[in-house]
Structure formats: C-alpha cells, structure tokens
Amino acid sequence: MKNRIDIYPSIWRIIGIILAGSLFVVGCYLRTIHPRAGIDKLIGYFGIVFFSLVVIIGFVWLILSAMRKPLARIYDNRLEYLIPAKMxxxxxxFLYVEMFVTVKVGAKLIRADYLTGVSKNTGIVNTLVPVGKVCDMLNERLEKFWSQPMLSQPLNRAFVTKYLLTMGIEPWCFDFDTTSKPDCMVVMRDGDRYKLIYIDDRGAGKTLSNHLTENDACRALLENFIEEEVFKSQHGLK
Structure with missing residues (x-):
C-alpha cells in the first residue's frame, strides 16, 4: 500500500538477544553443576528455562524477519502490530486514539492512549526497535489523520459522506433519513434525537444505537465502517 510504513525489528538487536540469552543459559548451567549453596541449583534451573525461552523468542523473530514479516504496519488511519503467538x-x-506514548513496563514499549481515557500497550518494544522514533512516526500520522477537515470539526452528513466515499465505501452502503435501501446503514432523525439503523435485505430495520446529536450519530456511522474495514483487513478479506 502506497502510504503504509512497515516497521521491521532490528536484526542486530535480535542477534544480541540470542547471544545474550545463550550466555545466560550457559552461566545458569554452570551454576547448577557448581552450586555455592542449595538454592543455587534451583536458581540455575529456573534461569536455564527462562533464558532458553528468550533465545527461542529471538530465533522466532529472526525467522519472521527473514520472512519479511513486519513487526508493525502504520497506515494513514490505523496501526497494526504483530502478535507472534497468534501470527x-x-x-x-486512529479514530479512537488521542496520542501514542512510550512507557516502561519491564521493557520500554509504545502505548496507545484512547480518547475515552483508557490505554492499551502495543507489542512494539525497545528490544526490537527504537520505540522513540516509531512513536514519533505514529504521532505524526495521527496528527495528519485528525487534521482532516471531516474529523477536525463537528461531523455532519456531508463530511461523513465525503469521508466514507474517500475510504472506498459504496454509496448504497449508507444513507440518511431513509428506509428504502436494503443492506444499508442509515442515520435516522427521530424527533429531536438521532439513531443509527441497519436496514437488512428484506427492508427490516434494526436500531444499533441512539444519539442526542447528528454529530454523534454520524460518528457512530463512521466508526461502524472503520471497524468493518479493520475486520476485513485483519482477516484478509480485502
């Protein structure tokens, strides 16, 4: 994709992890055969298991790097980071994110701070990449995302329509104040309130959410399609 930035783990950092882990395994093994005290053997065996796992993880990342599997992918509207255990x-x-920050949780990593006040740690850690530099790249993309006219001001149907069409959403997939389109998401005015409705293939409507303002209803419509696009991307459907 033209605007995608792929973040790969540093080969030298991975090799460093493998070598350091291997040295610690040897050190722990020597501790088991030449214990100074009874507990030394226990510590040694625990260390062998722990640092062996570190070495294995290092080799996994080495293989993933050889396969050209990015640790993270930065798009214009989202961040994707790899979970090796699940592949x-x-x-x-980005629609949910206020900013990205670096935090230390054992290792230094990147955390996404959401607009709702909650946060989420990512799998982007400083043992694999320079997290400060990657964090700056993410915040730069995030700033560009929120500087778009349709997102930097109150949302209405004109802005949302423009944004959804820019995303490549077909015009028949969404509408406003109508129930005549099958298989369509609709923002419907209901008195002095608004609701987001899904019209199925048979023309039956299902209310998905209720909102006090058009801005909130339009945002719900936008979020619905962004989540759908994310799902398609995650499962290889697009």
Missing amino acids: KYEIIP
Missing part, C-alpha cells in the same frame, strides 16, 4: 496483527484505529 495475526492487532489493529488500533
């Missing part, structure tokens, strides 16, 4: 990418849409 899947976890996705964080």
Whole structure:
C-alpha cells in the first residue's frame, strides 16, 4: 500500500538477544553443576528455562524477519502490530486514539492512549526497535489523520459522506433519513434525537444505537465502517 510504513525489528538487536540469552543459559548451567549453596541449583534451573525461552523468542523473530514479516504496519488511519503467538496483527484505529506514548513496563514499549481515557500497550518494544522514533512516526500520522477537515470539526452528513466515499465505501452502503435501501446503514432523525439503523435485505430495520446529536450519530456511522474495514483487513478479506 502506497502510504503504509512497515516497521521491521532490528536484526542486530535480535542477534544480541540470542547471544545474550545463550550466555545466560550457559552461566545458569554452570551454576547448577557448581552450586555455592542449595538454592543455587534451583536458581540455575529456573534461569536455564527462562533464558532458553528468550533465545527461542529471538530465533522466532529472526525467522519472521527473514520472512519479511513486519513487526508493525502504520497506515494513514490505523496501526497494526504483530502478535507472534497468534501470527495475526492487532489493529488500533486512529479514530479512537488521542496520542501514542512510550512507557516502561519491564521493557520500554509504545502505548496507545484512547480518547475515552483508557490505554492499551502495543507489542512494539525497545528490544526490537527504537520505540522513540516509531512513536514519533505514529504521532505524526495521527496528527495528519485528525487534521482532516471531516474529523477536525463537528461531523455532519456531508463530511461523513465525503469521508466514507474517500475510504472506498459504496454509496448504497449508507444513507440518511431513509428506509428504502436494503443492506444499508442509515442515520435516522427521530424527533429531536438521532439513531443509527441497519436496514437488512428484506427492508427490516434494526436500531444499533441512539444519539442526542447528528454529530454523534454520524460518528457512530463512521466508526461502524472503520471497524468493518479493520475486520476485513485483519482477516484478509480485502
């Protein structure tokens, strides 16, 4: 993809992890055969197991690097980071994010701070990449995302329509104040309130959410399609 930035783990950092882990395994093994005290053997065996896992993880990342599997992918509207155990990418849409920060949780890593006040740690850690530099790249993309006219001001149907069409969403997939389109998401005015409705293939409507303002209803419509696009990307459907 043209605007995608792929973040790969540093080969030298991975090799460093493998070598350091191997040295610690040897050190722990020597501790088991030449214990100074009874507990030394226990510590040695525990160390062998722990640092062997570190070495294995290092080799996993080495293989993934050889396969050209990015640690993270930065798009114009989201971050995707790899979870090796699942061989899947976890996705964080920028629409939910206030900013990205670096924090120390054992290792230094990147955390996404959401607009709702909660936060989420990513799998981007300083043992594999320079997290400060990657964090700056993420915040730069995030700033560009929020500087878009349709997102930097109150949302209405004109802005949302423009944004969804820019995303490549077909015009028949969404509408406003109508129930005549099958298989369509609709923002419907209901008195002095608004609701987001899904019209199925048979023309039956299902209310998905209720909102006090058009801005909130339009945002719900936008979020619905962003989540759908994220799902398609995550499962290889697009």
